[in-house]
Amino acid sequence: MAYLETLEKSLYSLVTETSTNLPKDVRRAIKAAKEAENAGTRAAMSLDTITTNIVMAEDNVSPICQDTGLPTFKVYTPVGVNQIEIKKAIQTAIAAATGDAKLRPNSVDSLTGKNSGTNIGAGLPVIKFEQWENDYITVKLILKGGGCENKNIQYSLPTELEGLGRAGRDLDGIRKCILHSVWQAQGQGCSAGFIGVGIGGDRSSGYDLAKEQLFRHVDDVNPIEDLAKLEKYIVEKSNTFGVGTMGFGGEATLLGCKIGVMDRLPASFFVSVAYNCWAYRRMAIDIDPATGEITNWHYQDGEKITFRDEVKQDNSDNKVVELVAPITEEKIRSLKVGDVVKISGRMYTGRDAIHHHLIGEGVEAPVDLDGQIIYHCGPVMAKDEAGNWVVKAAGPTTSIREEPYQGDIMKKFGIRAVMGKGGMGPKTLKALNEHGGVYLNAIGGAAQYYADCIKSVDGVDLMEFGIPEAMWHLSVEGFTAVVTMDSHGNSLHADVEKSSLDKLALHAERVF
Numbered sequence: 001m002a003y004l005e006t007l008e009k010s011l012y013s014l015v016t017e018t019s020t021n022l023p024k025d026v027r028r029a030i031k032a033a034k035e036a037e038n039a040g041t042r043a044a045m046s047l048d049t050i051t052t053n054i055v056m057a058e059d060n061v062s063p064i065c066q067d068t069g070l071p072t073f074k075v076y077t078p079v080g081v082n083q084i085e086i087k088k089a090i091q092t093a094i095a096a097a098t099g100d101a102k103l104r105p106n107s108v109d110s111l112t113g114k115n116s117g118t119n120i121g122a123g124l125p126v127i128k129f130e131q132w133e134n135d136y137i138t139v140k141l142i143l144k145g146g147g148c149e150n151k152n153i154q155y156s157l158p159t160e161l162e163g164l165g166r167a168g169r170d171l172d173g174i175r176k177c178i179l180h181s182v183w184q185a186q187g188q189g190c191s192a193g194f195i196g197v198g199i200g201g202d203r204s205s206g207y208d209l210a211k212e213q214l215f216r217h218v219d220d221v222n223p224i225e226d227l228a229k230l231e232k233y234i235v236e237k238s239n240t241f242g243v244g245t246m247g248f249g250g251e252a253t254l255l256g257c258k259i260g261v262m263d264r265l266p267a268s269f270f271v272s273v274a275y276n277c278w279a280y281r282r283m284a285i286d287i288d289p290a291t292g293e294i295t296n297w298h299y300q301d302g303e304k305i306t307f308r309d310e311v312k313q314d315n316s317d318n319k320v321v322e323l324v325a326p327i328t329e330e331k332i333r334s335l336k337v338g339d340v341v342k343i344s345g346r347m348y349t350g351r352d353a354i355h356h357h358l359i360g361e362g363v364e365a366p367v368d369l370d371g372q373i374i375y376h377c378g379p380v381m382a383k384d385e386a387g388n389w390v391v392k393a394a395g396p397t398t399s400i401r402e403e404p405y406q407g408d409i410m411k412k413f414g415i416r417a418v419m420g421k422g423g424m425g426p427k428t429l430k431a432l433n434e435h436g437g438v439y440l441n442a443i444g445g446a447a448q449y450y451a452d453c454i455k456s457v458d459g460v461d462l463m464e465f466g467i468p469e470a471m472w473h474l475s476v477e478g479f480t481a482v483v484t485m486d487s488h489g490n491s492l493h494a495d496v497e498k499s500s501l502d503k504l505a506l507h508a509e510r511v512f
């Protein structure tokens, strides 16, 4: 095969492997989280779903999470290698992997909202080149989803932090910022997560440095002694916050912290934090510049946890309620925070574009939503040989983005349940109480697990918003989620946020 063709094939393998097979070091961290959780808790149940999902993604060679992120490549080339050719080969591989449903079409025109359908668009995929003295090419790829990207945070020191007070321009101020960054993410970035931290630089190079840290191995040790200490400290203390998997409470909140440092301007002192969900998809390959062939896969050290022989959690402590739409107000009002629901029958997807559309004056819903369930989800879809839509990956998206509209939309159309992840705020909680509704938290990232619960796609509306944003009519069986906000004014999210803030505040005293 010619060099270019082989190169494209190698890059396609990198993309597919990154999207569908979690690296060994990440698997080990998730295994450790599982071991830390107490049996029978919601967190333990969620981790069960997560590890089942990891197995399914590997077996199906399908996306671990439906949000396959903003593909970001870092390419190192020997002097003389044609970088323009590599860029073109990356674009070809990305478009092909998108066509094969290994990636969700995620490239959206920021002005018109139009999805290119290929993951190729202005500035995307992100590709950064660097030359080096080695005689081979290395290509690193990270697929970091939008939900965890939204939880990134940048601090400009000195600053005042909720719970921790003043953070100054020194190592202890940095410590406070990083602890705060983990707390503010709560479960919304699909905890338990990993963070990359960049100290110094300007606003953009600081974030670049933070993201660069996400390519480090989970179990490596920082060569700078102070930072090695700080990394260890942050993981230890974060795991006392009680945020837990999905923000359900629990022992495992942060699975890894990697900190890098660069010089700064005299007038600026930034601490930039890149938050990555448990679906920590990054991989790298070495390529022979003569043939385009892969010569080495990175992240291969140590044991591979397959999660195939895990003992499933005993679910018997939780009340399990069967839900079939249309749901009555009485039934919804009987649900309480902590109940586990198993949904069968119809649900409709609806995320940002649909909510924005439905809130419009005089706008009618394309279907009768009275008593129905809306699922905040942007699936990966494909067509089978007969031309019918099939769901390839379908986990929940972060619900808080719909906070401005959700309550009004539920009332306007008679919707009884909304499902997503990360919880919603006071406006929705109030509407759930007034109207009779619940918020259901599905397990973020468990895209294969949920795709398997979807038995058929019965229709689609508003396809003009693109595949992730359209309203898909789904028929499901045994679709499991947890009631985390009920019609009685209870919100597990509000409770966890408050109790974890108390835990955070225990670390206001100087440590470093």
Ligand SMILES: O=C(O)C[C@H](O)C(=O)O
Binding pocket: 066, 067, 145, 146, 147, 148, 188, 189, 377, 378, 395, 396, 397, 398, 399, 444
């Ligand atoms: O876009 C999505 O499907 C999910 C997103 O990554 C999120 O975490 O909200």
Ligand code: SF4
Binding pocket: 065, 066, 067, 068, 069, 144, 145, 146, 147, 148, 188, 189, 190, 277, 278, 279, 395, 396, 397, 398, 444, 445, 446
């Ligand atoms: S849904 Fe969760 S697991 Fe998936 S990309 Fe978003 S934050 Fe990550």
